Amino acid sequence: MAHAYTPGLRVTPYAVVRKDRKLPLQGEVVAQVGDFVRRDQVVARTDLPGDVVALNLVNRLGCPPAEVPRYMLHEEGDRVQEGEPLAETQPFIKWFKSTVNAPATGVVESISSVTGQVILRKEPRPVEVLAYIDGQIVEIFDGEGVAVETRGAYIQGIFGVGGECWGPLHVAVGAPDQQLASLGQECAGKIVVVGSLITQDIIERARQLGAIGLVGGGLRDQDLRALLGYDLGVAITGDEDIGLTVIVTEGFGEIAIANKTFDILKACEGKEISISGATQIRAGVLRPEIIVPEAEGALSRAEAGDENEEGMGIGALLRVIRVPYFGRIGRVSSLPAELQVVESGARVRVLEVEFENGEKAVVPRANVEMIEE
Amino acid sequence: MSKMDVVIATDCGSTTTKAILIERREDGYHQTFRGEAPTTVEAPFEDVTRGVLNAIQEVEELSGRQILDGESIVTPAKGSHGVDAYISTSSAGGGLQMVVSGVVKSMTGESAQRCALGAGAIVMDVLASNDGRLPHQKIARIRQLRPDMVLLAGGTDGGTVSHVVELAEYIGAADPKPRFGSGFKLPVIYGGNKDARDEVAAVLGEKTALTQTDNIRPILERENLGPARQVIHDLFLEHVMAQAPGYRKLMDWTHAPIMPTPGAVGQIMQTIARQLDINVVGVDIGGATTDMFSVFSEVFNRTVSANLGMSYSISNVLAEAGLDSILRWVPFDIEEADLRDRIKNKMIRPTTIPQLLEELQVEQAIAREALRLAFVQHRELAVGLKGVQTERTLSDVFDQNDEGESLVQMMDLDLLVGSGGVLSHAPGRAQSAAMLIDAFQPEGITRLAVDSIFMMPHLGVLSTVNEQAATEVFERDCLIYLGTCVAPKGMGSPGEACMNFSIELPSGKEEGVLRVGELHLFPLGDDEEAQIQMIPLRNWDLGNGPGQEVSSTVRGGVVGLIIDGRGRPIQIAEDRDERLAQIAAWHQTLKLYDGD
Numbered sequence: 001m002a003h004a005y006t007p008g009l010r011v012t013p014y015a016v017v018r019k020d021r022k023l024p025l026q027g028e029v030v031a032q033v034g035d036f037v038r039r040d041q042v043v044a045r046t047d048l049p050g051d052v053v054a055l056n057l058v059n060r061l062g063c064p065p066a067e068v069p070r071y072m073l074h075e076e077g078d079r080v081q082e083g084e085p086l087a088e089t090q091p092f093i094k095w096f097k098s099t100v101n102a103p104a105t106g107v108v109e110s111i112s113s114v115t116g117q118v119i120l121r122k123e124p125r126p127v128e129v130l131a132y133i134d135g136q137i138v139e140i141f142d143g144e145g146v147a148v149e150t151r152g153a154y155i156q157g158i159f160g161v162g163g164e165c166w167g168p169l170h171v172a173v174g175a176p177d178q179q180l181a182s183l184g185q186e187c188a189g190k191i192v193v194v195g196s197l198i199t200q201d202i203i204e205r206a207r208q209l210g211a212i213g214l215v216g217g218g219l220r221d222q223d224l225r226a227l228l229g230y231d232l233g234v235a236i237t238g239d240e241d242i243g244l245t246v247i248v249t250e251g252f253g254e255i256a257i258a259n260k261t262f263d264i265l266k267a268c269e270g271k272e273i274s275i276s277g278a279t280q281i282r283a284g285v286l287r288p289e290i291i292v293p294e295a296e297g298a299l300s301r302a303e304a305g306d307e308n309e310e311g312m313g314i315g316a317l318l319r320v321i322r323v324p325y326f327g328r329i330g331r332v333s334s335l336p337a338e339l340q341v342v343e344s345g346a347r348v349r350v351l352e353v354e355f356e357n358g359e360k361a362v363v364p365r366a367n368v369e370m371i372e373e
Numbered sequence: 374m375s376k377m378d379v380v381i382a383t384d385c386g387s388t389t390t391k392a393i394l395i396e397r398r399e400d401g402y403h404q405t406f407r408g409e410a411p412t413t414v415e416a417p418f419e420d421v422t423r424g425v426l427n428a429i430q431e432v433e434e435l436s437g438r439q440i441l442d443g444e445s446i447v448t449p450a451k452g453s454h455g456v457d458a459y460i461s462t463s464s465a466g467g468g469l470q471m472v473v474s475g476v477v478k479s480m481t482g483e484s485a486q487r488c489a490l491g492a493g494a495i496v497m498d499v500l501a502s503n504d505g506r507l508p509h510q511k512i513a514r515i516r517q518l519r520p521d522m523v524l525l526a527g528g529t530d531g532g533t534v535s536h537v538v539e540l541a542e543y544i545g546a547a548d549p550k551p552r553f554g555s556g557f558k559l560p561v562i563y564g565g566n567k568d569a570r571d572e573v574a575a576v577l578g579e580k581t582a583l584t585q586t587d588n589i590r591p592i593l594e595r596e597n598l599g600p601a602r603q604v605i606h607d608l609f610l611e612h613v614m615a616q617a618p619g620y621r622k623l624m625d626w627t628h629a630p631i632m633p634t635p636g637a638v639g640q641i642m643q644t645i646a647r648q649l650d651i652n653v654v655g656v657d658i659g660g661a662t663t664d665m666f667s668v669f670s671e672v673f674n675r676t677v678s679a680n681l682g683m684s685y686s687i688s689n690v691l692a693e694a695g696l697d698s699i700l701r702w703v704p705f706d707i708e709e710a711d712l713r714d715r716i717k718n719k720m721i722r723p724t725t726i727p728q729l730l731e732e733l734q735v736e737q738a739i740a741r742e743a744l745r746l747a748f749v750q751h752r753e754l755a756v757g758l759k760g761v762q763t764e765r766t767l768s769d770v771f772d773q774n775d776e777g778e779s780l781v782q783m784m785d786l787d788l789l790v791g792s793g794g795v796l797s798h799a800p801g802r803a804q805s806a807a808m809l810i811d812a813f814q815p816e817g818i819t820r821l822a823v824d825s826i827f828m829m830p831h832l833g834v835l836s837t838v839n840e841q842a843a844t845e846v847f848e849r850d851c852l853i854y855l856g857t858c859v860a861p862k863g864m865g866s867p868g869e870a871c872m873n874f875s876i877e878l879p880s881g882k883e884e885g886v887l888r889v890g891e892l893h894l895f896p897l898g899d900d901e902e903a904q905i906q907m908i909p910l911r912n913w914d915l916g917n918g919p920g921q922e923v924s925s926t927v928r929g930g931v932v933g934l935i936i937d938g939r940g941r942p943i944q945i946a947e948d949r950d951e952r953l954a955q956i957a958a959w960h961q962t963l964k965l966y967d968g969d
Contacts, residue, residue: 052546054508114538114572159721221713233689252714322725344733345800367725
């Protein structure tokens with residue numbers, strides 16, 4: 001296999017970030033290549049087909065299905081207003097007349113003489129796609145959307161909940177391993193970096209204050225359950241309606257934010273940033289992200305170079321991502337080629353790591369991730 | 374194909390493409406070499422054949438046989454050059470995803486579900502006239518799911534027309550788009566009441582790519598799933614596979630149609646069950662999903678538990694099983710908060726492996742629950758037909774058997790086969806045996822095995838072109854036999870006798886009393902047999918009825934012969950200390966974590 005280890009998450013102060021912004025269905029693109037757009041600007045819009053209302057007229061009119069078309073006052077394709085008569089029987093005595101009114105405004109889509117069912121489609125629902133980041137339109141996908149590009153800092157988290165949002169960044173801790181007790185008034189309307197653990201208390205306080213998002217090193221699963229109101233089974237997130245977006249940079253439990261991540265965030269204090277908590281860990285991995293457009297010193301695409309995932313070598317910086325050394329950072333000190341038996345009894349490829357305090361340990365290669373330097 | 378001495382077979386999985394070489398020798402067919410490479414369906418390659426070529430190249434390097442000439446497969450085999458056939462299965466791109474519908478959820482709805490699952494699909498939803506949802510909710514659901522295809526069934530021949538047409542109208546109103554190929558119409562298979570064909574065609578003929586086939590439930594008493602399954606396979610190739618990157622080329626290369634991976638596994642299991650005249654249960658537990666297969670009395674069933682797995686879906690096992698169910702298998706104390714965080718960390722970093730013994734034990738505890746839950750789901754679907762009128766005599770009044778009873782009867786099970794990382798790559802084979810026994814709780818006499826390199830998909834598609842080769846390789850090279858489990862069914866107080874046993878092992882005779890809560894392990898190698906004479910006590914049943922003696926010949930394996938007196942269901946102590954002692958004793962008996 002090409003990689004026996006987990007490629008690291010992307011954390012960089014200088015990147016060219018490109019985001020495809022596409023509609024769920026074909027529609028109209030309202031921006032052009034070269035346009036500079038703001039994060040809250042509409043770039044494409046469409047109308048989603050309206051919901052349908054199925055009406056079974058057999059019981060309502062008291063007739064067999066085959067007679068339903070005869071009693072219809074409208075044909076397929078006709079527009080009807082809510083409350084307007086839709087079908088009516090024609091008895092000899094007017095008293096016995098049955099009328100069915102349209103329960104909603106829309107178009108008659110089908111009338112069935114087999115089932116007696118009439119399907120009414122309601123008004124279409126408009127959908128708009130926003131730019132999400134401040135940047136420039138670099139490509140148009142005809143009828144589908146656009147690609148927005150910006151230069152700036154880019155940080156991928158490991159897990160998040162909540163959708164896309166934006167606002168000024170506020171780093172509320174002085175060190176990446178600090179754990180914040182509470183949030184102050186200054187956090188209102190901001191995306192707040194809260195240190196090594198995002199607790200339930202902090203989340204509650206952030207909601208009260210009207211903070212837009214929270215970023216931290218770790219989160220306890222029991223607090224996640226309290227936040228969502230259920231046990232998250234499969235890691236597909238981003239649509240939660242929880243009042244704010246939460247991004248975890250390292251993992252579950254209390255874990256210091258990686259120094260590099262923290263330094264970038266610190267340097268971007270006060271800037272307007274865009275974040276998304278959307279995470280999907282199955283095929284087509286999607287991780288939560290923090291984007292700081294136009295961060296100082298951002299390079300052009302050519303200068304930034306391509307991301308490369310070189311194999312690990314002696315001296316490479318890494319983080320262990322499973323117990324017993326979970327969260328610790330060190331450098332590769334040896335890469336034995338042969339398989340070794342670890343305590344669990346598994347025969348696996350391993351590496352020796354030297355931690356920052358000089359201590360050495362042997363860990364499976366599958367249990368480390370590289371840190372870009 | 375006249376001669377078939379050398380076959381190369383690949384299985385294109387979501388992450389890995391696995392190639393195996395099968396060669397005929399003097400004593401028959403053997404699986405000789407294997408290679409694997411990352412699957413290349415996604416960017417930057419977007420061509421499945423790249424991964425296939427890489428995997429075959431690895432086989433070439435290991436075997437010294439030239440199979441490729443540039444980008445083509447050399448046929449036929451001459452000496453150490455070429456192969457006689459190339460065959461393949463595929464589950465890349467998320468496999469085959471379907472929505473099925475029937476009029477009555479527990480009758481034609483269930484038949485449609487069994488039909489799609491048996492063809493190798495993931496069933497995203499079952500729509501039925503009586504599923505409790507309002508029409509607009511059904512329509513919204515179909516639109517939201519974006520399946521690869523829809524199977525519309527319902528109504529026996531000559532039965533209801535209006536309900537079936539109503540379902541067709543919902544599908545039409547949703548106007549669903551296929552997952553792949555936005556310019557294509559969604560394939561819909563109609564396999565319902567033949568009298569409704571014209572009406573269904575009038576509703577769906579324009580909007581969808583409609584194919585009509587025989588009714589899957591022509592009368593209530595009989596299912597006819599074969600023709601619709603064949604249509605599903607054909608449309609899978611035509612509409613789904615052909616849209617995936619590189620598959621058109623791959624389809625040109627293969628000498629038999631590409632099969633969906635689970636469909637191929639089902640094929641080999643049916644072949645084996647038929648040829649050996651046995652009942653089989655097989656499981657493949659992956660990172661995201663768990664596939665379960667069974668063949669009982671020649672009736673094949675397959676289910677897939679889409680959100681039960683050991684990495685991506687591990688957190689869902691916790692959510693569905695509950696913490697206590699997992700903790701009951703863990704042989705030490707652990708804080709709930711700590712366990713929860715560990716499980717979530719595995720979910721977000723799915724490729725990590727347990728370094729510590731405790732971590733391994735926690736993962737294997739979770740695996741027991743994932744397997745148990747997937748098996749519960751399987752048993753619920755692998756049932757006799759519901760809605761069948763039966764004549765009940767006076768004696769039936771005392772018989773508690775309901776219609777729709779599960780076909781999967783543990784006492785009748787002959788062979789239990791496990792596959793997937795946590796079972797196939799457990800550091801100790803005894804651990805795999807223990808997980809299988811604890812999760813499935815086999816009754817009577819059951820042989821246990823693992824498919825160590827998951828060769829069953831390859832053999833399934835091979836069986837469609839050469840059944841003899843597939844069967845020979847299955848018996849010789851596919852399975853690693855773990856041993857046999859002998860477990861009387863019953864309940865009792867811990868420590869009381871439940872069965873007397875007498876076993877003629879190659880190493881000598883063993884006699885004794887099995888007590889409730891005990892496990893015994895006797896050495897019995899893969900190619901060895903033992904004569905057993907078992908006399909269960911009153912209320913305990915080993916297959917011949919309560920208290921009735923059973924004499925048999927059993928075969929061994931890499932673990933041996935396991936006699937299980939823990940009761941069915943397995944009785945685990947409520948008290949924490951007692952439970953820990955109990956689990957420790959079982960682990961010790963089976964030498965689970967001795968580093969062997």
